[in-house]
Structures are given as C-alpha cells and as structure tokens.
Amino acid sequence: MSELTKAAVNGRSSHWQLQGIVSQLREARADWRTRNGRVSGEHGGRELPSRAAMAEILEALSGALFPMRLGPVDLREESEDFYVGHTLDVALNALLAQARLELRYVAHQRGEDVSGLDQKALELIQGFATALPGIRLLLDTDVLAAYHGDPAARSVDEVLLCYPGILAVIHHRLAHYLYRAGLPLLARISSELAHSATGIDIHPGAQIGASFFIDHGTGVVIGETAIIGERVRIYQAVTLGAKRFPADEDGQLQKGHARHPIVEDDVVIYAGATILGRITIGQGSTIGGNVWLTRSVPAGCNLTQANLLQAQSDDGCQQKGRE
Known part of the structure; x- marks a missing residue:
C-alpha cells in the first residue's frame, strides 16, 4: 500500500x-x-500521450532489440525468440495506443476530422515494427564504435550495459523513426526520457549516420536540424546548436529552418566545443576542446583554440599532416 x-x-x-x-x-x-480553447478527451479520458507509458514501451523495445543483455535477468537463449515476440506484441500495441492519442490530439488542435486516424496510426506503427531489424543493425555499428573508440572499454557488452551514450543513441534511433513518420510528440518524449537519464540531449529530428559514438556524454546537445555523418565521435559538453533564431513580423520564432551544423564523416569533436549555425565541419576534421565555432571548416582541418588565436592560415586551421 x-x-x-x-x-x-x-x-x-x-x-x-x-x-x-x-x-x-x-x-x-x-x-x-x-x-x-482546449477540448476534453473522448469520453472524458486522457487526451495526450503518456510519458510513463512511453518509458515502459522504450524499455521493452530495448529488451527486444538486445534480449540477452537488456532483457530480463532470467532469460535463456532457448526462449529468446518467444520473449522477443511476446515483448514486441505488448510494446507495439501499447505504442499504437499512444500514436492514436497523438494523432487525435493534433487533429483536435487543428479542427480536423479524426475519422481514419486509427487506421493511420496502425500503418505508422506497422512501419515502425518493420524497421526494427534495420535499427538493430544500425545500433550494432554504434556499439562497436564505442568499443573501438574508448580504450577503457573491455567488451561490447560493457558498452551496451554501462555507457550513457549508447542509451541515448538507442532512444534516438527509435525516436528518429517516429519523428520522421509523423509522430513528433512521441519522438520528443522518447528523447527527453534519455535526456533525463543521461544528460545527453539529442533532438529526435537530428540525422545521425552509422557508427556514432558519444564518449562520457554529460551535457551534449544536438539540435533538431543537425546532420551528422558516419563514424563521428564527440565528447562531453559538446553543443551542435543554432546561432540565431529568425522571427516573423510579429516577433514569433520561425520554426522548421535548417539552423544547426552539418558534421561530415570521420569527424572528432572534443569536450566543451560549441558549434553554432548552419555551418559544415569538413570530413576527417578534428575540433579541439572548448572551441567556439560559427563558420565552416574544410575537410581534414585540425582546429584548436591555439591555432584559432594564432590564425596560422586564412581559415585559422591546420591541415592534418602539415602541423
């Protein structure tokens, strides 16, 4: 009691x-x-999706994706498929209920007809279910990137069980699908659950390539329109943010504009770096700790506070291999 x-x-x-x-x-x-101008939920029931329900769904989905490591403690390999099938059935039905709530909520807010939304929600979650094997394969690349990228990691199992960056990326891979499918509220709830648990704030709209590794992670911020290539590694307190927020004639912030950085393949960004605006970090570049950057840098750049201050080249960066 x-x-x-x-x-x-x-x-x-x-x-x-x-x-x-x-x-x-x-x-x-x-x-x-x-x-x-709010309207009551149908039959006086809940109008909005539930944060608590999404937390349970995400925990179940994580277990279904990695059953022998994130599943129940007493699970055995011979019952692995049964557990995965049962868990997915329960989780996907629960997610379907949350998707229906979001779609109806949006329709009510816009004054639109709600007929047909249950079928639309079903189709969206069917697509999500079909995407899960591909999401698992993508997450495998992230786990391996963390293992190979951190000399302190003793096994891929340790990475999956212990690293906050991996928890944040699992949530992001699932949330990003929901975001692109047209369920941004469920996606944002999913991301914020990971943010609360890890201190890593990844907007579900951010596009992130394979083999992504966040080391340590606390204080990392990745904005909605950021685009990150493959084999990118970032450290704690890195911000991929917006430089300015354009407003309309009434002073209201305009939404949907591309305002966050593009980080190309094989880039490393060290702790405390702040990268703002729709700029491009060229392939293979290294951005040093605590650098404040608001302009693009070319491929192969090695940018630190020291060479920014010394302005050793026109763009303030040293090309790798010529330091």
Missing part, C-alpha cells in the same frame, strides 16, 4: 482541507482549458 493510500485510509488527509483545494484546482484547470 502506498503512503498516499495509507494516509487516506487512516483519515490523515482530513488535515489538509482537500475539498477546497481540489475545487480550486478544478477551477484552475477549467480556466486554462477555456482560455486556450
């Missing part, structure tokens, strides 16, 4: 004048809904 239930059973809740508080909270909710 929970503490709240025990308190209610023992009558202690009478100390708090709950009837009046509940009434005032109801009035506050009603006022907010009226002022914001």
